[in-house]
Amino acid sequence: MTMTTADKIQANLNKRYAAERRFRSYGLVSVAIGLAALLFLFLSIIGKGYTAFQQTYVKLDVQFDAAIIDPQRTRDPQTLARADYGKLIKKTMRERFPDVKNRRDKRKLYKLISPGAVYMIQDMVRNDPRLIGTTQTVWVPADDDVDMLIKGYINRDEPESARRLKDKEIAWIDSLAATSSLEKRFNKTFFTAGDSREPELAGIWGAVVGSFYTLVVTLVLSFPIGVATAVYLEEFAPTNRWTDLIEVNINNLAAVPSIVFGLLGLSVFLNFMALPRSAPLVGGLVLSLMTLPTVIIASRASLQSVPPSIREGALGMGASQMQMVAHHVLPLAMPGMLTGTIIGMARALGESAPLLMIGMVAFIVNVPEGPLDPSTVLPVQIYLWADTPERAFVERTSAATLVLLAFLVVMNGAAVWLRKRFEQRW
Amino acid sequence: MLNQKQAVLLESPAQTNDVPPPAPAKIQEPDTKTVGRVTVDKPIMTTRNVDVYYGEKQAIIDVSIDIAYNEVLSMIGPSGCGKSTFLRCLNRMNDTIESARVTGKIELEGHDIYDKKTDVVTLRARVGMVFQKPNPFPKSVYENVAYGPRIHGLARKQAELDEIVQTSLQRAGLWEEVKDRLSEPGTGLSGGQQQRLCIARSIAVNPDIILMDEPCSALDPIATARIEELIDELRQNYSIVIVTHSMQQAARVSQRTAYFHLGDLIEVGETSTIFTNPQEKLTEDYLTGRFG
Ligand SMILES: Nc1ncnc2c1ncn2[C@@H]1O[C@H](COP(=O)(O)OP(=O)(O)O)[C@@H](O)[C@H]1O
Numbered sequence A: 001m002t003m004t005t006a007d008k009i010q011a012n013l014n015k016r017y018a019a020e021r022r023f024r025s026y027g028l029v030s031v032a033i034g035l036a037a038l039l040f041l042f043l044s045i046i047g048k049g050y051t052a053f054q055q056t057y058v059k060l061d062v063q064f065d066a067a068i069i070d071p072q073r074t075r076d077p078q079t080l081a082r083a084d085y086g087k088l089i090k091k092t093m094r095e096r097f098p099d100v101k102n103r104r105d106k107r108k109l110y111k112l113i114s115p116g117a118v119y120m121i122q123d124m125v126r127n128d129p130r131l132i133g134t135t136q137t138v139w140v141p142a143d144d145d146v147d148m149l150i151k152g153y154i155n156r157d158e159p160e161s162a163r164r165l166k167d168k169e170i171a172w173i174d175s176l177a178a179t180s181s182l183e184k185r186f187n188k189t190f191f192t193a194g195d196s197r198e199p200e201l202a203g204i205w206g207a208v209v210g211s212f213y214t215l216v217v218t219l220v221l222s223f224p225i226g227v228a229t230a231v232y233l234e235e236f237a238p239t240n241r242w243t244d245l246i247e248v249n250i251n252n253l254a255a256v257p258s259i260v261f262g263l264l265g266l267s268v269f270l271n272f273m274a275l276p277r278s279a280p281l282v283g284g285l286v287l288s289l290m291t292l293p294t295v296i297i298a299s300r301a302s303l304q305s306v307p308p309s310i311r312e313g314a315l316g317m318g319a320s321q322m323q324m325v326a327h328h329v330l331p332l333a334m335p336g337m338l339t340g341t342i343i344g345m346a347r348a349l350g351e352s353a354p355l356l357m358i359g360m361v362a363f364i365v366n367v368p369e370g371p372l373d374p375s376t377v378l379p380v381q382i383y384l385w386a387d388t389p390e391r392a393f394v395e396r397t398s399a400a401t402l403v404l405l406a407f408l409v410v411m412n413g414a415a416v417w418l419r420k421r422f423e424q425r426w
Numbered sequence B: 001m002l003n004q005k006q007a008v009l010l011e012s013p014a015q016t017n018d019v020p021p022p023a024p025a026k027i028q029e030p031d032t033k034t035v036g037r038v039t040v041d042k043p044i045m046t047t048r049n050v051d052v053y054y055g056e057k058q059a060i061i062d063v064s065i066d067i068a069y070n071e072v073l074s075m076i077g078p079s080g081c082g083k084s085t086f087l088r089c090l091n092r093m094n095d096t097i098e099s100a101r102v103t104g105k106i107e108l109e110g111h112d113i114y115d116k117k118t119d120v121v122t123l124r125a126r127v128g129m130v131f132q133k134p135n136p137f138p139k140s141v142y143e144n145v146a147y148g149p150r151i152h153g154l155a156r157k158q159a160e161l162d163e164i165v166q167t168s169l170q171r172a173g174l175w176e177e178v179k180d181r182l183s184e185p186g187t188g189l190s191g192g193q194q195q196r197l198c199i200a201r202s203i204a205v206n207p208d209i210i211l212m213d214e215p216c217s218a219l220d221p222i223a224t225a226r227i228e229e230l231i232d233e234l235r236q237n238y239s240i241v242i243v244t245h246s247m248q249q250a251a252r253v254s255q256r257t258a259y260f261h262l263g264d265l266i267e268v269g270e271t272s273t274i275f276t277n278p279q280e281k282l283t284e285d286y287l288t289g290r291f292g
């Protein structure tokens, strides 16, 4: 029996279709794996982190005892500032739990309240001295161990010796909860405070501001320098050995591990130029070095995508090289350049290794007020918290990661939007 | 269809409508292999012994030809024979190609355009160019036409600029179609309109010569007819050098025709003579469609 051409083609066709189906399913499977990994990452971070957006507060009926705060009744701000507000809180707690007599137990009792409560009370009195002599209901942050118990992270079934909170403490906490003196509230501190040794007082604002100053320095340096370099190389430089060499080096720089830029920053900016340690200025300088190749490469690609016909049109009208670039090429290339820059910035925002080298890893409580103040940045803050033993920092680490991811998503979204919005078709 | 429209065209002081009388004067004919008369009696531009190299490769070999006032000179030949290359010598667009090297002498009204003292910006303002693919700037119709006058500082006031834009669009036969959409992007016009916009753009700086490199090759027949008509009108004020791959087009729009072959200028003559009675075998073969 002989096969006709059509039969042969038919036999072949089935094979071809099968291959195509196989290939498609491979593609689908890989996409699914990728999505699953992403989903897992997000779910685990959100699952671990969302509880950090709430914090347990304790209701105290604080008696603003004049004898403790201001025995001479001077109302002198100096005196008010120096008064021992801790005593007020301790007194309140003793009155709340009159059965506690033992000194060791009392100390444990006081520790249920965050040390930050003292500053809260102090601020209240300094803002309004008329409170002295009255009794006020105040919600103060609970200690992180209380918070962890309320959030269910401390297992009551564990033997007492293995638990951070002993049976007595748990009993006190249950008693507070039973009288609705414990409440989970939105954790504003997390978004407004700098770092702290106490998890319930620690916030990301210091790191966010530090990241902001660092990125501003990075942007101000890398965008103009990167664009100018790209324009020069692409539009003005002759092609010769030197420009080839520069091009090769820029491409290599883009692949240099970021920590190397940190080492460079350490030896050049800190040791040689004696710039301040831990400062966003130096962080920005280092990240600019790292981001520049990305910006240059993206800008050059963007310049290359401007069709030669536009250049010829401008030159044919008698525009000078400079006018051609400024009037026609740059405006058309700008969205691409901005996209590249934003992506470079997003990378810089997530970078921690080079900043460790220049001391941005220090423990800094104050929110920086300028690019010369010591500060840290978001990814380094995450790294620092991930390294602490307290259980309450685990959820804060995840929450800070969530914030960082949110910034990155916004930046990448902006890049995608720019590209879509200004996409040119020729 | 052609030669009938006598549009009201503004007089340009630099040019005259007089076609010079057949000259008895002795003109130094250059030493060339080209068949036919390459000179004209009153040239606006002369080229002598022009060679163009792209690196080692020679693309134009010893070409000499004149361009007269108020004439349309067409350049034809098989593709790759160097028509575009030669055209781009006339306003030094080849400067933008790094490997390109031009030797010989090209003069615009007696001034060597490759002289060190010649400013290429001024040259390109006087010798405009229209490209094969319409390439309006991705800006408004108005901005497209106003661009040249702006960069050359031709208008001091907004009203003057408006006037230049309107006149240029009128001369390019586009005014009626776009007068209500001057602020819309030039890239939104149809292909033929875009090409006329490009023509308007180059005449806005009032050049002496307009170079056109296959201006109709990307257009449909109706748009092509429109441009051809326009070319004929523009001849009143400008000299036009047009590269075309269509022999019919050369026959319709040009007074003189130059035939290129592999970088050589084979034959030059009155268009009617070239098409009816070519002197060279190569020209005849090309015109009769034996290759191309
Ligand atoms: N930029 C360039 N670099 C190198 N060679 C070129 C370049 N432009 C054109 N050429 C070569 O020069 C010759 C003439 O090209 P061109 O002037 O474009 O011909 P035409 O316009 O008659 O089709 C061709 O062989 C072409 O390959």
Ligand SMILES: [Mg+2]
Residues within 6 Å of the ligand: B083, B084, B085, B213
């Ligand atoms: Mg060509």
